Amino acid sequence: MKALIAAGGHATRLRPITWTRNKHLIPLANKPMLWYVLKKITDAGIMDIIINVNPGEVKYMSENLGDGSEFGAKITYLEQRGGAKGLAHVVANAEEHLKGERFLFFLGDNIILGSINQFVDRFQNEGLDCMIALSHVKDPQRFGVAEFHPDGKLKSTIEKPENPPSPFAVTGIYLFDEKFFDAYKTIQPSSRGEYEITDVITWYINNGTVGHEEITGWWKDTGTPDALIEGNALIMDDTPREEYCVDCQPHEDAQIQGPVAIGEGTVITADCMIRGPVVIGKNCKITSSYIGPYTAIGDGVVIHETEVEHSIIFEGASIDTTRRIVNSLIGVNAQLVDYKRTHPKTGHRLIVGDNSFVEL
Numbered sequence: 623m624k625a626l627i628a629a630g631g632h633a634t635r636l637r638p639i640t641w642t643r644n645k646h647l648i649p650l651a652n653k654p655m656l657w658y659v660l661k662k663i664t665d666a667g668i669m670d671i672i673i674n675v676n677p678g679e680v681k682y683m684s685e686n687l688g689d690g691s692e693f694g695a696k697i698t699y700l701e702q703r704g705g706a707k708g709l710a711h712v713v714a715n716a717e718e719h720l721k722g723e724r725f726l727f728f729l730g731d732n733i734i735l736g737s738i739n740q741f742v743d744r745f746q747n748e749g750l751d752c753m754i755a756l757s758h759v760k761d762p763q764r765f766g767v768a769e770f771h772p773d774g775k776l777k778s779t780i781e782k783p784e785n786p787p788s789p790f791a792v793t794g795i796y797l798f799d800e801k802f803f804d805a806y807k808t809i810q811p812s813s814r815g816e817y818e819i820t821d822v823i824t825w826y827i828n829n830g831t832v833g834h835e836e837i838t839g840w841w842k843d844t845g846t847p848d849a850l851i852e853g854n855a856l857i858m859d860d861t862p863r864e865e866y867c868v869d870c871q872p873h874e875d876a877q878i879q880g881p882v883a884i885g886e887g888t889v890i891t892a893d894c895m896i897r898g899p900v901v902i903g904k905n906c907k908i909t910s911s912y913i914g915p916y917t918a919i920g921d922g923v924v925i926h927e928t929e930v931e932h933s934i935i936f937e938g939a940s941i942d943t944t945r946r947i948v949n950s951l952i953g954v955n956a957q958l959v960d961y962k963r964t965h966p967k968t969g970h971r972l973i974v975g976d977n978s979f980v981e982l
Contacts, residue, residue: 623742624670624723625663628712628794629656629683629730630702646730647686649934650854651861651918652883652901656687656730658857664693666742668726672698672719674712708816713798714806722800727819729794733853734837735860738795744833745797751830753797754779754823756790757837765791766820768834776827776834779820781812792820793837801830847951854934855916858899866898885921903937920954928958 629646647654656673663671671690675683680699690697703715713720713727726742738755745753756768762783769777769787779792796819805825812818826832858881866881872890880898887905890896896913903921913919914931921937929946938955941947945960952958 623668623725623746624672624720625668625726625728626713626716626720627656627659627663627671627673627728627730628709629673630676630679630706630712647683648850649918649920649936650733650850651857652903652920654686655733655853658733659728659730660687660690660693660695660697662734662738663726663728664695665737666726666739668742669693669695670698671695672700672716673730674700674702674715677701677703706816707811708814709819710806710809710817710822713802713819713822714817717803721803724799725797725802727796727798732794733857734793734795735856736838741795741797741835744835748833749831750797750833751799751801752823752826753833753835755793755795755837756834757793758789759791760789762786762789762791765793766818766823768792776832778824778827781814781818781820790836792823795837796823798822798826799830801826805829848949850951851916851932851934851949854918855932858901858916858918861899866901872896880915927960 646656650658660671673683680701684699687697698719700716700719702712704711741753741755744750759765763786764782766779766781767783767786767788768779768790771777780787802822805822806817808825809817809821812821823832863881866883868878868882868884869886870884870888870890872878872884873892875892876890877895879896882896882898882900884890884902885904885906888902889907891909893910894908894912897915899915900913900917902908902913902919903923905921906919906923908925910927911925912929913925914929916932917930917935919935920939923935923937924940926942928941928943930941931948933947933950933952935941935952936954936956939952941952941958943958943960
């Protein structure tokens with residue numbers, strides 16, 4: 623089998639972070655989001671992978687993700703042609719690579735607990751034409767939704783319905799046989815002007831054998847800042863404790879508690895407490911600070927006299943606030959400074975990008 627990963631789009635809900643970085647390269651537990659997708663796919667034995675990217679981003683994405691050799695795989699980067707016209711159009715864009723193949727289609731911003739092996743194995747062993755993964759959600763109107771017959775069989779899948787027929791969202795994990803491109807030719811753009819993957823799945827329901835299975839554990843569509851931060855925490859919980867390694871020499875009086883990973887060259891002073899799960903990158907400097915659970919800190923970050931918890935701090939950031947930072951995304955080379963350290967000592971000085979959120 624082959625795999626296609628969707629890694630395009632502009633992720634407007636994550637701006638300003640995504641002004642300068644493709645969403646799928648945002649670090650979770652200090653690895654690009656797509657690293658976890660590639661790991662799931664290759665663990666399922668699929669080693670021929672196509673990544674669909676925005677126009678002009680092939681070099682940028684390949685420099686960050688490599689050629690697949692880290693996973694024993696081969697990665698081909700493919701620019702999206704014709705603009706953003708829906709998920710089914712993303713697959714159609716890769717027809718030259720997938721025609722005549724059975725393949726996995728995986729949305730690159732989907733993070734799940736456990737493996738995808740059971741979905742791939744069932745698709746192959748039962749000779750299914752299509753296989754979809756479902757998840758019980760509280761807000762199904764945000765997703766493609768499965769509709770069922772009274773006997774529990776799939777009836778159709780509907781994209782973002784105002785009145786969802788069930789609480790089961792179609793997640794971003796799909797398996798299709800070689801008839802996908804025949805199905806694609808039968809659908810028309812939706813009212814949103816997009817070729818909906820749910821319309822293709824409905825075609826398969828009417829013309830083939832479709833399997834479905836609910837994802838057990840968690841599934842996270844990392845489309846918002848809160849979802850990113852939660853995804854970061856879920857990955858930390860899912861990481862085996864033996865993968866948490868301290869590769870520097872924190873001061874002997876520093877308190878290091880729970881699963882903590884710290885990179886080479888990082889300085890942790892005596893008056894610090896690090897309470898895991900926490901991941902800290904290389905060449906950081908943490909002084910007189912508390913770093914609490916579910917915090918990921920990128921390379922070269924400086925934190926002084928600050929408490930940070932349940933947050934993602936990107937590389938090169940500097941934080942010196944004497945305050946408590948929680949549930950936050952702090953971008954590359956961002957600076958947080960206590961207003962009391964400047965003159966005059968009244969008011970707050972802010973440089974805030976589009977779609978930012980600041981709580982003072």
